[in-house]
Structures are given as C-alpha cells and as structure tokens.
Amino acid sequence: MRYLAAFLLLIAAAQAQPAFRLRSPGGTVSLLVEQDAAGTVRYSLAYRGQPAIRPSALGFRLSKPQVHLDRFDLAGADSSQYDETWTPVWGEVQQIRNHYNELTVRLKDRSAYGIEIRVVFRLFDDGAGFRYEFPEQPGLRHFIVAEELTEFAMSGDHKAFWIPGDYDSNEYLYNITPLSQIEALEAAARERDIAVTAPIGPSAVQTPLTMKSASGLYLTLHEAALINYPAMNLVLDKADLRFRAHLVPDAVGHAAYLQTPARTPWRTLTAGSQAADLLASKLILNLNEPSAIGPADWARPQKFVGMWWEMHIGKADWQLAGGKHGANTANVMRYIDFAAEHGFDGVLVEGWNTGWEDWFGNWKEEVFDFVTPYPDYDIDSLAAYARRKGVRLIMHHETSGSVTNYERRIDTACRYMQRYGMNTVKTGYVGRIIPRGEHHDGQWMVNHYVRTAAKMAEYQIMLDAHEPVRPTGLHRTYPNWMASEAARGSEFHNAPTLGMSPEHTTILPFTRMMGGPMDFTPGFFHLRLNQFDSTRTTRVRTTLAKQLALYVTMYSPLQMVPDLPENYRRYPDAFQFIVEVPVDWADTRILEAEPGDYISIARQEKGGRNWYIGAITDENSRTAVLNLDFLPEGARCEAVIYRDAPDAHWDTRPEAYMIERRRVSRKTRLEIPLAAGGGCAVQLRVE
Ligand code: NOJ
Ligand code: CA
Numbered sequence: 264m265r266y267l268a269a270f271l272l273l274i275a276a277a278q279a280q281p282a283f284r285l286r287s288p289g290g291t292v293s294l295l296v297e298q299d300a301a302g303t304v305r306y307s308l309a310y311r312g313q314p315a316i317r318p319s320a321l322g323f324r325l326s327k328p329q330v331h332l333d334r335f336d337l338a339g340a341d342s343s344q345y346d347e348t349w350t351p352v353w354g355e356v357q358q359i360r361n362h363y364n365e366l367t368v369r370l371k372d373r374s375a376y377g378i379e380i381r382v383v384f385r386l387f388d389d390g391a392g393f394r395y396e397f398p399e400q401p402g403l404r405h406f407i408v409a410e411e412l413t414e415f416a417m418s419g420d421h422k423a424f425w426i427p428g429d430y431d432s433n434e435y436l437y438n439i440t441p442l443s444q445i446e447a448l449e450a451a452a453r454e455r456d457i458a459v460t461a462p463i464g465p466s467a468v469q470t471p472l473t474m475k476s477a478s479g480l481y482l483t484l485h486e487a488a489l490i491n492y493p494a495m496n497l498v499l500d501k502a503d504l505r506f507r508a509h510l511v512p513d514a515v516g517h518a519a520y521l522q523t524p525a526r527t528p529w530r531t532l533t534a535g536s537q538a539a540d541l542l543a544s545k546l547i548l549n550l551n552e553p554s555a556i557g558p559a560d561w562a563r564p565q566k567f568v569g570m571w572w573e574m575h576i577g578k579a580d581w582q583l584a585g586g587k588h589g590a591n592t593a594n595v596m597r598y599i600d601f602a603a604e605h606g607f608d609g610v611l612v613e614g615w616n617t618g619w620e621d622w623f624g625n626w627k628e629e630v631f632d633f634v635t636p637y638p639d640y641d642i643d644s645l646a647a648y649a650r651r652k653g654v655r656l657i658m659h660h661e662t663s664g665s666v667t668n669y670e671r672r673i674d675t676a677c678r679y680m681q682r683y684g685m686n687t688v689k690t691g692y693v694g695r696i697i698p699r700g701e702h703h704d705g706q707w708m709v710n711h712y713v714r715t716a717a718k719m720a721e722y723q724i725m726l727d728a729h730e731p732v733r734p735t736g737l738h739r740t741y742p743n744w745m746a747s748e749a750a751r752g753s754e755f756h757n758a759p760t761l762g763m764s765p766e767h768t769t770i771l772p773f774t775r776m777m778g779g780p781m782d783f784t785p786g787f788f789h790l791r792l793n794q795f796d797s798t799r800t801t802r803v804r805t806t807l808a809k810q811l812a813l814y815v816t817m818y819s820p821l822q823m824v825p826d827l828p829e830n831y832r833r834y835p836d837a838f839q840f841i842v843e844v845p846v847d848w849a850d851t852r853i854l855e856a857e858p859g860d861y862i863s864i865a866r867q868e869k870g871g872r873n874w875y876i877g878a879i880t881d882e883n884s885r886t887a888v889l890n891l892d893f894l895p896e897g898a899r900c901e902a903v904i905y906r907d908a909p910d911a912h913w914d915t916r917p918e919a920y921m922i923e924r925r926r927v928s929r930k931t932r933l934e935i936p937l938a939a940g941g942g943c944a945v946q947l948r949v950e
Contacts, residue, residue: 283340285366287386292534294366294384294391302334302373306384307416308391310534313480319414319505321382323395326409326517328376333412335370338379342366345385349553352742353564353820355851357869361549363387378403385529385550389540392487392529392550399523408510408519413530415484415497415506417442421474424770424858427451428467428496430511430702431459431695433733434751436761437770439859442474443501456758458623458693458730459664461702466499467509469733471777473541473770473858481538481858483777487529487550489735490713492519494704495530513707514700528735533777539853542772542864547736547779556720559742563725564820564846565687567657568602569611570595572787572825575757577796581614581622583637590614591639595656596648601828603652605842609687610649611657611823615640622663626695630663633676646683657687664694666701666711673715677722686723687745687821689782690715692730704732716741727782727821734779746782746821750775753784753825756803757792765804765913765940766859766881768813773858776818784823785813786841789830790917807837808907808920809942814844815877816862816942822846836922840905840944844875852893854878861937863887865947872898876945880937882913887935887943894929899950902927906935906943913940 283296293309297318305318322333346362363385372378381396397403420443426435427447434457438450451462471485484506486495493511500507508530510518529550535541570590573579579589590612598610618631636642649656658680662669669676669690680688692703701707712731719726720743729748738744750771755763768783775781787810790803803810814822824831824841831838845868854863854876863878874894878887894900901924908919917940927933927947935943 287388289388291388314418317416319416322412324410327407332372334373338369357849389544390533392531394529396526411508413508417504424473425468428463430461455760471774473773481535483533487547489528493706511704538856542853551736551739562743565608567609582619592641602654609657613659634679661691665697687725689727716744746780746819757801780819783817784825806941811840811944812877812942872949874947879942884939889933891931901948903946907938907941911938
C-alpha cells in the first residue's frame with residue numbers, strides 16, 4: 264500500500280542550487296537530483312556507495328510545439344513509500360515483493376511555453392526506475408516528441424554485453440567489449456542472416472544493456488512498461504562514456520505523438536554486487552501495471568511440439584508449391600500423436616495457410632488472410648483428432664510485416680481459432696513493416712504489439728510474438744502475452760554466417776531476458792543440421808546435455824520441444840527430462856552466474872515438491888558447484904543427473920551424455936563437470 268512518506272527530502276542548505284536526495288528502502292540505492300544555474304536538471308544514482316550513474320541530464324526536444332525542454336524551474340517535489348506483495352499468474356516465483364521509495368520532482372520549462380513536466384523516480388534495493396509525466400495543462404494538449412534528451416553517464420569503461428542499436432531487429436549475436444570499444448556498425452556488418460536490419464550508428468546499442476565495472480558492480484540499463492512510445496536505443500559519447508537516449512523514429516522522422524496527460528516508459532537501472540542479483544531482480548515487472556485483462560487464470564504455461572524445425576532444416580517447406588509441403592494432414596497427425604504420447608499440451612503448425620509462395624521480400628500488403636488452409640491441410644479433421652487426443656493445435660500468424668493487413672483481419676482470425684479450439688497463437692513479423700516506412704520498434708508497432716495482446720485477451724488467447732520489440736515486463740499487465748522471441752533464438756543455429764555461439768545462452772538471461780520470457784526453443788538432440796541436406800554445415804554448438812539444461816536456465820512459460828520426433832526417439836532416457844521438466848515455478852534460486860561464462864539455476868515446481876537444476880557453460884569446460892541447501896530440512900531426495908560424458912565436447916562429441924542417480928540432501932554439494940559448450944540438468948525428486 265501507498266502512504267505519504269514521513270522521511271525527509273534533504274534540500275541541501277549548503278548548496279547554492281536545490282537538490283533532492285532519496286534512498287531505497289534498505290538504503291542500498293541512492294539518488295541525487297540537482298539543478299544548475301542554467302536550469303539543467305541532472306540525476307545521479309549510486310549502488311552501495313559506488314557511483315552507478317554520474318550526473319546525467321533530463322529533458323526533450325519537441326517538434327510540436329518546437330521547443331527544447333531542457334532548462335527548468337523547480338516547482339516542487341513529493342515523496343512516498345510503497346510496499347506490497349503480489350502474485351503473478353505464472354512465473355519464476357510464486358510471490359513478488361514490490362517495495363520502493365518514490366520521489367516526484369515537478370519542473371516548469373523556462374521557455375515562453377512554460378510547459379510543466381514531472382519526473383517520477385522509484386528506488387528499489389536492486390535499482391531504480393524513472394519516467395516523465397506530462398500532466399494536463401492549459402498550454403499543452405497534443406504534442407510531438409522529436410528526441411528524448413535523457414542521459415546515462417557511466418562511471419567507468421565497463422565491460423559491456425551489447426548488440427548494435429537498430430530500428431528493426433534484435434536478432435544479433437552479442438559482443439563483449441569495454442564501452443570505449445563499441446563498434447556497432449562493424450558488428451552489424453558481420454551479420455548476414457537477419458531478414459531486416461536498420462543499424463543506427465557506430466556507437467549505438469540496444470537495451471537491455473548489461474555491464475560489469477572494474478570493481479565488480481553489475482549494471483543493466485533498460486526500460487519498463489513500453490506503451491505508446493518508441494523503443495529506446497542508447498548512443499554513447501565515448502569521450503565521456505555518456506549514453507544518450509535515441510528513440511526509434513517513425514516514417515516521417517518523429518519519435519512519439521502524445522496527448523496530455525501522458526507518460527513515458529520507465530527508464531531503468533538494475534544493479535547488483537553479484538551477477539546473480541540481476542537474474543533475481545523483479546524491478547522491471549514491479550514497474551509495470553497489474554493485469555489489465557482481469558485474473559487471466561486461463562493463461563496457462565505449456566510445452567508444445569511443432570511442425571516447425573522440419574522446414575528450417577530443409578526436410579519440408581512452408582509453401583505448397585514445390586512438393587515438400589510440411590503441414591499436410593498426415594504429417595500433422597504424427598505430431599499430434601507424439602504430443603499426446605508424452606503429455607505435451609500443444610502442436611504448433613507453421614505453413615498451414617495460403618500465402619507462403621510469395622510471403623518474403625516483396626513488401627506486399629495482401630499475403631496471408633489467416634483463415635484459408637492449404638488444400639492438403641484438413642483442419643476440421645485435425646482439430647477433431649487433436650481434441651480426441653487431449654492436445655490443442657497452436658495457431659501461426661506470420662504477418663510478413665504487413666501489419667495493416669493483419670489488423671484488418673485479426674478478429675476474423677481469432678474467431679477462426681475459437682471455432683477450432685485453439686487458445687495459443689504464435690505471431691511473426693519477418694520483413695519490412697507495412698505501413699511502409701514504419702519500423703519494428705517504433706511507436707506505431709509498439710502500439711500494435713500491445714493492441715494484439717489486448718485483442719487476443721478478448722478471445723482468451725495466449726500470445727507468443729516473434730520478431731517484436733524486446734519485452735519490457737508487460738507480461739504483468741497482459742499475462743496472456745506469455746513469451747516473445749525478440750532476440751537471436753534457436754532458428755539461428757541454422758544460420759550459415761555466424762550461427763549461434765556457445766556463449767549466447769550465458770548472455771541472454773542477463774540482457775534480453777531481463778525484460779521478459781523468451782521463446783528461445785531449446786531441446787535439440789540432432790546437433791548437425793545436415794540431416795536432410797548434405798550441403799549444410801550449420802550446427803547446434805552445444806552438447807545434448809546443455810540442451811536439457813536450457814529448459815531451466817532460459818525461463819519461459821511456453822517451452823517448445825522443437826526437434827523431430829524421430830530425433831528424440833534415439834535418446835529416450837534423455838528425452839525423459841524434457842517430458843518431466845515443469846514450465847511454472849514456485850521458487851527460483853540462482854546458484855552460480857557470470858554473464859558470458861556460466862549460469863546455474865535451481866527452480867521448484869509449482870504445486871509440487873521437486874526441484875530442477877540447469878547448469879550451462881560457454882565454450883570453456885568447467886565444474887558446476889551446486890549447493891543443495893534449498894532442499895527442505897530432513898528431506899530424503901533422489902537426484903537424477905543428466906550430464907556430459909567425460910569426453911563430450913560441443914564440437915567433437917556433442918551427443919555424449921550420461922545419466923546418474925544419487926541420494927542427496929540439503930547438505931550435498933554436487934560438483935559436476937561440464938564439457939566445453941556443455942551443461943547438466945538435474946531432477947531432484949523430494950520424497
Ligand atoms: C521467424 C520465426 O522466428 C520463426 O520461428 C518462423 O518459423 C519463421 N519466421 C517463419 O514464420
Ligand atoms: Ca525470428
């Protein structure tokens with residue numbers, strides 16, 4: 264609940280200019296807001312006494328009215344405290360505490376317009392968020408943001424985990440360099456396999472941007488609650504190690520069209536003295552609003568198989584023409600049988616509908632209608648067959664970037680899903696966007712993704728978005744928006760140029776996944792991808808055991824079981840882990856973590872007593888040290904350990920694994936060797 268603060272804002276009497284200070288509830292994070300004689304307002308943040316963000320300016324450039332909002336008079340300030348514990352519909356933990364101190368600074372711009380804005384700061388013990396508000400006021404109703412002038416001045420030349428700033432894609436491999444060595448255009452030029460890119464400039468990067476300071480401070484810059492506003496990229500001034508916000512523009516070069524009362528997304532800093540602190544943080548979720556779609560208890564975590572990987576590895580095609588159509592009735596029936604046999608909830612079917620003959624590269628408005636199956640796909644009998652077998656078909660809406668077309672047809676498409684008992688849809692945005700000139704991450708598209716989540720909720724449909732803007736915690740507000748891709752996912756194992764590096768999955772949880780769950784699709788058992796096309800050299804650069812571990816380390820309430828049934832049948836004992844691993848959790852413990860190197864996570868199933876551990880490493884072998892002190896006192900427990908065989912290696916012997924059973928207790932410390940590019944998955948059966 265919220266109550267007015269009894270604590271004091273220190274208006275520093277000794278200083279010529281006013282300043283406001285605020286601390287987080289436990290005192291770990293502190294904020295200073297200062298104004299200089301010219302009227303510039305700057306904020307700075309410290310974590311456990313160490314500077315995290317040096318004094319950094321706030322403000323905007325508007326193009327309607329044409330004015331810089333960067334010199335202000337202080338009109339006042341208020342503070343409050345908040346402490347509440349809430350229950351997510353699904354998630355990594357059962358309960359989340361939202362505990363912060365808040366400061367609102369009221370500013371009046373010094374131009375003739377005298378525009379009033381507020382900056383609201385929330386300080387948590389693991390970081391801070393702030394956002395701008397434009398209250399209703401006589402001189403400002405409709406206005407256009409040309410630029411946001413928010414700065415984030417770093418306190419050193421930190422090691423950074425970054426991808427190039429881009430208006431259309433987040434499907435890049437990560438780069439690890441000091442801030443001063445960011446070369447984003449060079450990095451973007453190395454990538455040849457992303458459908459559409461629009462890199463911004465040599466020192467532009469995307470958020471979530473994670474950094475490690477020389478003194479061992481871990482920092483992530485991102486945003487929360489991205490609604491009715493473009494995504495924020497960051498442009499670095501290398502001379503001063505100062506980032507400036509860079510908003511994705513629209514077709515005519517503007518950033519955002521707003522109407523008072525308006526507010527921006529939260530600009531966020533997550534901080535910790537250990538890497539594990541970042542993974543445990545709930546700051547982004549807490550800065551989002553509670554569910555806008557009611558209790559949403561129909562939004563259920565699930566595992567699903569799919570008519571999907573066959574197309575990516577060349578066994579089948581999405582299109583009917585050419586004679587290799589994958590989504591034919593008999594083939595999909597085979598997947599329904601496979602799902603039913605192992606208790607999986609759904610079957611994703613791609614390539615079921617007309618349009619795939621000319622879906623890509625034409626920037627064409629009318630491609631798919633989302634309701635017309637190909638003639639060899641008997642949806643009536645397949646829907647009936649799936650129902651009898653207790654599984655559901657999962658819909659695929661590839662828009663090919665033609666979003667105007669999708670919006671015109673979306674209600675009809677939802678009713679069609681309802682008619683066939685489908686309650687989950689995977690959307691996709693491969694291609695240049697229509698309306699032409701808009702970008703994937705601009706305000707228009709940001710509104711589209713949110714509109715789609717809200718629209719699907721009207722039909723009680725769960726959403727998995729591919730190629731959208733990266734998440735900002737909106738799964739709290741739209742619990743049916745279960746997952747997004749919005750990063751380089753498993754399809755890139757098959758990308759010929761760079762593919763996927765063994766370290767990629769040790770970086771994603773610290774970067775992209777700080778904003779929300781990812782439909783990454785772990786779980787490949789056939790790791791060389793020349794099974795149906797001997798000319799391919801592409802491959803999965805992990806061991807098989809690491810593929811199992813990813814079901815725990817890559818959190819998502821939707822987990823795909825993506826490989827072909829015949830590939831799983833070759834390793835039935837390892838497959839058992841995928842059959843049993845849950846997709847909804849009561850509790851989560853980060854056991855070991857270092858971005859770019861390794862992650863070990865333990866999670867307890869919701870509604871049961873068992874725990875599951877995933878431990879992964881990058882291209883270097885290591886020993887995972889798993890302390891089981893989270894197990895209940897006195898509990899008898901059997902550990903089933905799926906690990907790399909002694910000679911396993913992602914390059915030379917990726918499929919070599921072994922399964923061990925051991926008695927363990929809360930006093931046990933498991934030390935498990937992980938191969939280069941390897942991992943281990945553990946099921947802890949608590950008796
Ligand atoms: C890209 C998506 O990420 C992938 O999963 C899908 O199979 C293709 N587009 C085709 O829609
Ligand atoms: Ca994709």
